[in-house]
Amino acid sequence: xxxxxxxxxxxxxxxxxxxxxxxxxxxxxxGARTRSQHQRRRRIxxxxxxxxxxxxxxxxxxxxxxxxxxxxLGTLYRYFPSKMDLVVAVVGEEIDLLESSIERRPPHAAHPxxxxxxxxxxxxxxxxxxxxxxxxxxxxxxMAEVEAPFGDRMASLxxxxxxxxRTVSLPPEDQLAxxxxxxxxxxxxxxxxxxxxxTYEQIQHRIEIAAERLLAxx
Numbered sequence: 001x002x003x004x005x006x007x008x009x010x011x012x013x014x015x016x017x018x019x020x021x022x023x024x025x026x027x028x029x030x031g032a033r034t035r036s037q038h039q040r041r042r043r044i045x046x047x048x049x050x051x052x053x054x055x056x057x058x059x060x061x062x063x064x065x066x067x068x069x070x071x072x073l074g075t076l077y078r079y080f081p082s083k084m085d086l087v088v089a090v091v092g093e094e095i096d097l098l099e100s101s102i103e104r105r106p107p108h109a110a111h112p113x114x115x116x117x118x119x120x121x122x123x124x125x126x127x128x129x130x131x132x133x134x135x136x137x138x139x140x141x142x143m144a145e146v147e148a149p150f151g152d153r154m155a156s157l158x159x160x161x162x163x164x165x166r167t168v169s170l171p172p173e174d175q176l177a178x179x180x181x182x183x184x185x186x187x188x189x190x191x192x193x194x195x196x197x198x199t200y201e202q203i204q205h206r207i208e209i210a211a212e213r214l215l216a217x218x
Contacts, residue, residue, distance in 0.1 A: 113211035155180035
């Protein structure tokens with residue numbers, strides 16, 4: 001991004017009277033700025049996801065993302081200091097979509113394991129619509145050098161659907177550890193599927209077994 005080093009001349013005196021307001025409109029309100037920033041951030045994340053879905057993380061070059069999103073490169077770096085920060089944001093967007101889906105259509109299985117499996121297989125179907133993107137995101141998160149709350153968010157989501165508002169005798173930290181372990185199993189199985197070593201049916205069967213064992217205490 002180029003920056004002009006020219007020294008500006010002193011500005012002329014501000015006009016007086018009614019024309020002053022027209023010549024110098026009031027600055028945007030904080031709410032308007034926040035909406036604009038949110039929309040800009042969303043455009044950046046969507047542009048990055050679109051690029052990754054076609055060429056993996058390698059296609060998410062920061063300059064290319066900025067051009068596709070219609071923002072300056074410096075603006076992109078203010079929102080996302082590194083490519084990995086951008087990858088984490090794309091993953092967060094995917095989890096947001098999953099959580100919205102769960103809110104619209106909550107799992108109705110009678111047992112905690114069944115509800116958790118419903119969520120994980122729904123997530124699998126969503127990710128596998130864009131296998132290039134799924135592969136790029138999961139591989140990148142495994143090697144992430146920045147904080148990636150993917151596992152924590154998935155564990156919390158699984159805990160919510162598994163307990164479904166019911167009281168569980170296990171300590172809260174144990175509950176979260178168990179759903180976190182289930183989320184970890186799912187990530188590994190998804191990687192195997194992306195490598196061509198698992199079918200969708202095999203993943204579902206293995207996750208059902210893991211969920212029944214890990215969530216038996218729920």
